[in-house]
Amino acid sequence: MQYTVNTPEGTRDRLFGECRERRKVQSALTGLFKRRGYHEIITPEVEYYDLFIQSGNPLPQESMLKSIDRSGKILVMRPDCTAPIARVAATKLQNEPLPQRLYYNQTIFRSGTAHLGNSHEIAQCGVELIGASGEKADAEMLSMAVDALAACGLSIFHIEIGHAGLFRALTKDLGAPQETVEQMRSYLEQKNFAALDDLLLPYQNASGYPVLCRLAYLFGGPEVLEEAEALSGEAGAEEIRYLKSLYQRLEQAGCGGRIQFDLGLAPQLDYYTGVVFRGYVEGAGSAVLSGGRYDTLLRDFGRNAPATGFAIDVDGVAQTLPPVELPKATQLVHYEADRLREALSCIESSQGACELSPCETLEETIALAKEKKMNQIIILETGKARVLNI
Template sequence: MKFNINTPEGTRDRLFAECQERRQVQAKLTRLFRQRGFLEVSTPETEFYDLFARSGSAIPQERMIKVGDPSGKFCVMRPDSTTPIARVAATKLKAVAMPQRLYYDQTVYRANPAHNGGSREIPQCGVELIGAKGKKADVEIIVTAIDALRCCGAPKFHVELGHAGYFRELAGRLELENSAVEEIRALIEGKNFAALKDFLEPYRGNPACAALEQLSRLFGGVEVLGQAEKLAGKTPAVDYLSELYDELSAAGYGPYIRFDLGMVHQIDYYTGVVFRGYVEGAGDAVLSGGRYDNLVGIFGREAQATGFAVDVDAVARTLPEMVLPVLRTVVHYEPGYLAQALEAVDGRPAGTCELSPCRTLESSLNLARDKGAEMVLVLDKDGERTVRV
């Protein structure tokens, strides 16, 4: 019986330079996180489905990859890291003082619609600041997100800020049922402008109506905040974003900041500032995060929180392609000369020298030719010598 040697849809093998590019991004991100006082945590790759279902996870159920469990309980491959880390903070770290600065470097697994080409395996590096509220905490996370993209050497990039409270306040002014609010949110997120206009027609005299109709177009520089105020008047959310921008600009981060008040995704999950990072050359956001003040409390410990995750592979693809070292020397050694052979390999730049497994010098020379090496270093009873290939 012939077996399938292909990888499952949404997965693939990664080779050589691509692996090094991923590791380089991970190393730079985790170094920054440690420098800023974050400590690493790791959570299981499989979790009980109930963990995400009962916590109001930002990941839809249909995107979770289901797996079996010997206990018979319904499990999923870890679809996001924030929910398990919130559980850890509320249980295993219950005696640890707040705020807790936690970081992770692990893969999340998400199902994609058939044949859309997306990956099921998404390596992420991220941080969670748990037990910290207010402007200082939000500023810290946003500047850490900007510095994360900057330390990776990302080309032109920016971070877009929004606020979950802005949409809630506008919808609240229309005094709508929850189902109607969700319908408006879906129309805005889907950029279905014609249907949105028809839906809002009965509320045309309310200033919030004009703002909701224009919400998906309210993106760009700081001038967007002024446009939002003209449409709907003063709102706490826009005032707060303005305060954040002033603080970020004073610290030199203003050029990296833009605004998108139409970020209405996962509105029941996020409770305050939301943001996404975009890098030139990437087709979608490579970083996302925001404030989620209700999640940790679900696990028995009230704590406001904020954080973000970086898609490691998405960032790596925007960087210059890494050039692998060229093999120049093959070391042929006789029995008893292993120590000298290892010293020769370890004393040269990584990847430019390797040991020969061949018994004869002739075979080592043939190996060097096949690999494109320049020479064979010979170590035997006659000493050390090189033979050009």
């Protein structure tokens, strides 16, 4: 039987430097999370399909990789880390006092269209703060998001904040049919400026109108909050005030320069309930960090607790960082059989600059050094050590 030697669509092998790049980002992130008092959770790679339906998570079913277990139940390769953690928090941790601070460092799997150049395995590192709501909890999460990207060694990046409640508040008194509101949300999400204007025309008298028709443009620095506040009537005023106050907290924490706003962020409104945010880095074609507040998620698992969190696309961050240079071994260590311990410490202290020769004779070691294009052999003989240049 002939086995195929290539990997499935959307997956790939990662070699040497790429592994170090991924691990470097992971250890920077998990180091920060631990220092902030977050505890790691590892959930199964495989879960019941029902879990992700129950959680109200808006993942389309075709994006999940499925299989069937022996009893006939549908399994999926974990397509998201938040729902499994919500499951744990609502069940295994149900008697633990809140808040719970949890982090994960796991791979998620998505099945997508072939040949788009997207990976179907995504290494994610993220946190969940369960059982805390309000400004302090949001500020903790957002400053963590800023510090996390900084810890990875990124220089040009920002975290962009929006509020899922703002669009809801602005459209509440519009008197527009549900489909029209959904169409507005979709145009807003696409920043389809002109189409949104046309759709809003009949609603000029609504109190939310002045903000709504500028909403797609209200992204950038904290000045967009001033603009929104000046335009807003009663509708949306509370959310805007909240964001202003949150910004002040973040500024006081030294994160002000990294914070931007997009008041037009209105994703998946039945999932996110408050602040939503994204992280953008120069050199990455999509957001590398994404998160928000989802206060109703745990209720779907039977525990009524607010929650917020974010996930970072580890490889998305890693590919914007300078590549890791692997140390190149230039020396072979040829040793007498009884001097293994010395040979090993010689290798360890060289930090990758030398390799152990497995050859019995010096001639074989010299041939090996030539093949590997190394320029020195360290010879450990009984009682002495010498260096042979090639």
